[in-house]
Amino acid sequence: MFKPLDINENEEKKTVKPTDIEQVKCLIIGSGPAGYTAAIYAARANLCPVMYEGLQPGGQLTTTTEVENYPGYPEGVTGPVMMEDLKKQATRFGTDVRWGMATKVDFSGEIHKVWIDDSKLIEAETVIIATGATAKYLGLEDEKKYAGGGVSACATCDGFFYRGKDVAVVGGGDTATEEAMYLAGLCNKVYLIVRRDELRASKVMAERTMNTKNIEILWKHQTKGLFGDGVVEGATLVKNKGEENEEEVTIKIDGFFLGIGHKPNSEIFAEYIDTNEIGYIKTIPGTSKTKVPGVFACGDVQDDQYRQAVTAAGSGCMAAIDAERYLSEKHA
Ligand SMILES: Cc1cc2nc3c(=O)[nH]c(=O)nc-3n(C[C@H](O)[C@H](O)[C@H](O)COP(=O)(O)OP(=O)(O)OC[C@H]3O[C@@H](n4cnc5c(N)ncnc54)[C@H](O)[C@@H]3O)c2cc1C
Numbered sequence: 001m002f003k004p005l006d007i008n009e010n011e012e013k014k015t016v017k018p019t020d021i022e023q024v025k026c027l028i029i030g031s032g033p034a035g036y037t038a039a040i041y042a043a044r045a046n047l048c049p050v051m052y053e054g055l056q057p058g059g060q061l062t063t064t065t066e067v068e069n070y071p072g073y074p075e076g077v078t079g080p081v082m083m084e085d086l087k088k089q090a091t092r093f094g095t096d097v098r099w100g101m102a103t104k105v106d107f108s109g110e111i112h113k114v115w116i117d118d119s120k121l122i123e124a125e126t127v128i129i130a131t132g133a134t135a136k137y138l139g140l141e142d143e144k145k146y147a148g149g150g151v152s153a154c155a156t157c158d159g160f161f162y163r164g165k166d167v168a169v170v171g172g173g174d175t176a177t178e179e180a181m182y183l184a185g186l187c188n189k190v191y192l193i194v195r196r197d198e199l200r201a202s203k204v205m206a207e208r209t210m211n212t213k214n215i216e217i218l219w220k221h222q223t224k225g226l227f228g229d230g231v232v233e234g235a236t237l238v239k240n241k242g243e244e245n246e247e248e249v250t251i252k253i254d255g256f257f258l259g260i261g262h263k264p265n266s267e268i269f270a271e272y273i274d275t276n277e278i279g280y281i282k283t284i285p286g287t288s289k290t291k292v293p294g295v296f297a298c299g300d301v302q303d304d305q306y307r308q309a310v311t312a313a314g315s316g317c318m319a320a321i322d323a324e325r326y327l328s329e330k331h332a
Contacts, residue, residue, distance in 0.1 A: 020120040024050045026323055027114055027124035028095075029102045030265075032059025033309040034299025035130035036086035037316030038323075042128070043093035045324040049128075051090070052100040052116055058083030059132055060300075061309060065148055068160065070309050082309075102131075107272035107292045125330070126294045126323040129281065130316060131265035133300040133307065137258055138170065142226040146256070150232025153258040155179040156308060159186050167255035168193055168235055170223055176259025177201040177209040183257065184212050191251055192217045193237060223256075224248070232256050264301045273297070280304045288319035294330075296322050 026047035028035050035051060042049040061067060061079035068076040077085075091097055100120070106113040107127075114122045135153030137143050143151050152158040155169070159182055167187050169180045172194040180192045192209065197219045199206040209215055220240045227234050227250075235256060239247045264279040273290040274282040281297040283289055288296040298319040299312035 021123065022050075022120070023111075023123045024048070025124070025327065026050070026126045026128065026320075027112075027122050028052070028128045028130060029114070030054055030059065030130035030132060030299070030301075031057050031083075031087070031097065032130060032132050032299055032312060033061065033083075033086065034132070034301075034312040034316035034319070035059070035128070036083070036090045037313040038128045038130060038298060038320040039090035039095040039097075039316075040086075040093060041317050041320030042323060043090060043095045045320065047126070047320070047324060047327065048094065048096070049320075050096045050098065050122070052098055052102055054101050054131065056132075057099070058087070060134075063147070064157070066161075067157075067309065069157070102268060105268055105272065107269070107295055110294070112292075112294060124294075126296065126326060128288075128316075128319045128323060129266075129269060129290075129295065129297040129301060130299045130312075130319070131301045132312075133262040133264040133280075133303075135258060135262050136260045138223060138260070140223065140225060143256075143258075146226055146228065146232050149230060150228065150254060151226070151256050151258070153262075154307070155182045155257055155259075158255070158257075159183050162187050162255040164188050165254040166252060167191070167257060168251060168253045169257045169259045171259035171261075172196060172198070173200040173259070173261065174202060174205055175261050177205040179257050179259040180209055180215050181205075181212065183255075184215050187255075188214065190215045191253065193221050193223055193235075194219055195222055196220065218251075221249070226256055262300070262304075262307070264304075266301055269295075276304070278304065288315055288322045294323075294326055 026042045026049040028051040031053035064079040066076050100116040103118045104115040112124045112127045163186050166189040168191040170193045183190045221237045224236045234252045237249050266279050281302040296319040298315035300307050
C-alpha cells in the first residue's frame with residue numbers, strides 16, 4: 001500500500017542516525033600550521049590522520065603576503081605558498097585532507113564523536129583540535145580595503161615592515177598595550193587610540209605604556225576611517241569631548257594595528273573541555289592534553305600569549321606525539 005512520505009520522520013532520521021559513520025584513529029580539526037604539523041607527525045607515526053580543513057583551508061596565513069619569521073625560508077615566503085608546502089608535506093606521508101567543518105562533538109565516551117557539516121559522523125580514538133583564533137576587527141569597510149596595505153592585527157608579525165615609521169594601535173587593554181610597546185621599539189611614533197579616558201590593561205602594562213616616550217595616547221578617540229592611495233597613509237578619528245561634542249581629527253600613519261583581542265574558535269568543544277574566560281582551551285601545562293583523555297589542543301586556539309605560526313607548529317608536533325603515546329598506552 002502506498003505510504004505517504006513523512007517528512008518529519010525523515011528529518012529525525014537525518015539528525016539522530018547519520019548514515020555515514022567512519023572510525024578513525026586520529027582526527028585533526030583545522031588546517032593551519034598547528035593542524036598540518038600535527039598531521040605530519042601523526043602520519044609518520046602511522047596514526048593514519050584524517051584532517052578536516054574548515055572554512056579557511058590553510059588557516060590565517062593564507063590571508064597574508066610575506067612571512068619573514070618562519071624558520072627555513074631565508075628569503076621569506078608568502079603565507080599561501082607556505083601553507084601549500086605544509087599541506088604537501090602532510091599528504092606525502094598519507095594524511096587524508098578533506099573539505100568540511102566540525103559542527104558538533106560528543107566527548108563523553110571513550111570514543112570521541114565529531115559531526116562534520118551536521119551530517120557525517122566521525123568516531124575517533126584521538127582528536128586534535130587545531131581550530132585557531134580569529135582577530136577581532138572594528139568592522140570598518142576601510143579595514144578590508146587596506147588589508148595587506150597597512151592594516152594588521154599582529155604587531156609581532158608585521159611590525160618589522162614599519163621600522164622608523166609612524167603607526168597607530170587601537171584598543172586600551174593588554175593586547176593593545178603589548179602591541180604598542182612592541183611597536184614602540186621599532187617605530188618612530190606609536191599612537192594608541194583609546195575609546196575611554198583610561199586603560200583597561202593591567203596596572204603594570206598601563207604604566208609602562210604611559211611612560212614610553214614615543215607612544216602618544218589619544219584618549220576618548222574612535223576610528224572613523226582610513227585613507228591613502230592604495231596603502232594606509234592616515235586615519236580619521238573622532239574625539240569625544242563630552243556632552244555629544246565631537247571633533248574630527250586626522251593622524252598621518254603608515255600602519256594601523258588592531259589590538260582589541262582575538263576570538264578562539266572553541267565554542268563547539270566548550271561543553272566538554274575547559275576554556276578560560278575568553279574561550280582559549282586550557283591544556284595541562286607543558287602538554288597538549290585537555291581534561292578529556294584522547295583529546296588534544298594545539299595552536300592559537302589554546303595560546304593566548306604567542307599566537308605565531310612557529311609556536312602553533314611546535315604545539316601541533318606536541319599534540320601528535322601526545323596522541324601517539326595515548327594510543328600506544330591504550331593498546332599496550
Ligand atoms: C594577517 C596575518 C598575518 C600573520 N603573519 C604572521 C607571520 O608573519 N608570522 C607568524 O608567525 N604568524 C603570523 N600570523 C599568525 C599566524 O597566522 C597564526 O599564529 C597561526 O596561523 C596559528 O595557526 P593555527 O594552526 O593555530 O590556526 P589557524 O591558522 O588560525 O588555522 C585554524 C584552522 O582551523 C580551521 N577551523 C576552524 N574551525 C573549524 C571547525 N569547526 N572545523 C574544521 N576546521 C576548523 C580553519 O579553517 C583553519 O584551517 C599572522 C596572522 C594573520 C591573521
